[in-house]
Amino acid sequence: MRAEPVSAVTNMNPADGLVSMVYVIDDDEAMRIALVDLLHSIGLRAQAFPSCREFSAFHKEDVPSCLILDVRLHGETGLAFQDELVKSGIRMPIIFMTGYGDVAMSVKAMKAGAVDFLPKPFRDQDMLDAVTDALTCDSERLAAHRALAALRACYDSLKPREQQVMLFVVDGLMNKEIASELKLSEITVKIYRAQVMRKMAARSVADLVRMTAALGIETPKGKPAWVACDAQDNY
Numbered sequence: 001m002r003a004e005p006v007s008a009v010t011n012m013n014p015a016d017g018l019v020s021m022v023y024v025i026d027d028d029e030a031m032r033i034a035l036v037d038l039l040h041s042i043g044l045r046a047q048a049f050p051s052c053r054e055f056s057a058f059h060k061e062d063v064p065s066c067l068i069l070d071v072r073l074h075g076e077t078g079l080a081f082q083d084e085l086v087k088s089g090i091r092m093p094i095i096f097m098t099g100y101g102d103v104a105m106s107v108k109a110m111k112a113g114a115v116d117f118l119p120k121p122f123r124d125q126d127m128l129d130a131v132t133d134a135l136t137c138d139s140e141r142l143a144a145h146r147a148l149a150a151l152r153a154c155y156d157s158l159k160p161r162e163q164q165v166m167l168f169v170v171d172g173l174m175n176k177e178i179a180s181e182l183k184l185s186e187i188t189v190k191i192y193r194a195q196v197m198r199k200m201a202a203r204s205v206a207d208l209v210r211m212t213a214a215l216g217i218e219t220p221k222g223k224p225a226w227v228a229c230d231a232q233d234n235y
Contacts, residue, residue: 020064020135024048025055025081026097027073031120035068038124044131052081060092064142066115066134068127071098071105079105082112091141093134097122151211154200162199165192167219169205170212181220 022044024035032048039046049055051073069078082094096109099120106117115137116130158166161182168178175193179186202208212219 019045020139021061022046022066022068022131022135023055023058023060023092024068025050025052025073025078026068026070027051028070031070035127038127039131042128052076052078052084062142064135064139066093066095066131066138068095068097068131071096071109072100079109079112082109082114086112091138093137095127095130095134097127148214151214155211155215155217157199158196162192162196164220165189166196166200166208167212167217169193169196170208171219171221172205 022039024032024039024046026032026035026048027050029050032050036046036048047058049058055067069081071078078094078096078098082096085092085094091113093115094109094113096106096114096117097120098105098117109117115134118126118130155163155166164182165178168181173181175186175189178184178193179189182189184192196202196208200208200211202211
């Protein structure tokens with residue numbers, strides 16, 4: 001790693017105000033210290049570990065994060081640990097670094113989801129650029145996850161009958177058709193439908209279609225999500 005001028009990198013995600021974290025795994029103490037100092041120099045929080053085991057035991061904050069991981073470690077490999085993370089459902093972006101890298105190793109790492117692969121010695125700016133991209137990627141992933149969780153909470157807040165009405169609406173049925181399916185009056189269906197739109201914060205049937213598709217919920221008729229996109233809101 002060579003000392004060079006570095007550009008500013010923000011440690012704050014402007015979308016949600018969360019402070020990001022960079023993790024480092026390298027069995028070379030000098031490299032760990034150098035990387036942490038580099039990251040701290042531009043305001044990034046960093047935590048370094050000499051082994052994958054110690055990293056695994058460490059409590060991770062629910063903030064945009066990335067992992068700088070050495071490929072070759074004492075008694076273990078970064079690529080094998082990457083596989084473990086994927087299997088355990090951890091989607092933290094990984095930046096690999098190695099002094100022994102080759103094309104096949106790089107390809108395997110990238111196919112498994114690594115965001116970059118840097119041979120040692122690398123330029124400070126190359127590492128900072130890779131970290132910036134990784135944190136941006138993880139910030140977007142977390143935002144999408146939280147949005148989906150919020151959407152699921154809205155759907156779960158619906159009463160069973162409201163959920164039924166919502167799915168029939170997504171199937172493109174009009175109020176009178178839904179009333180017939182559920183053996184309710186049309187005015188009752190209109191009330192349920194209005195409650196669905198309010199609780200789901202939906203402005204149109206197209207919104208409900210997109211929400212249902214995002215939640216992976218199958219409608220009564222099992223139609224693809226796009227079927228009702230052009231449907232009218234017939235209250």
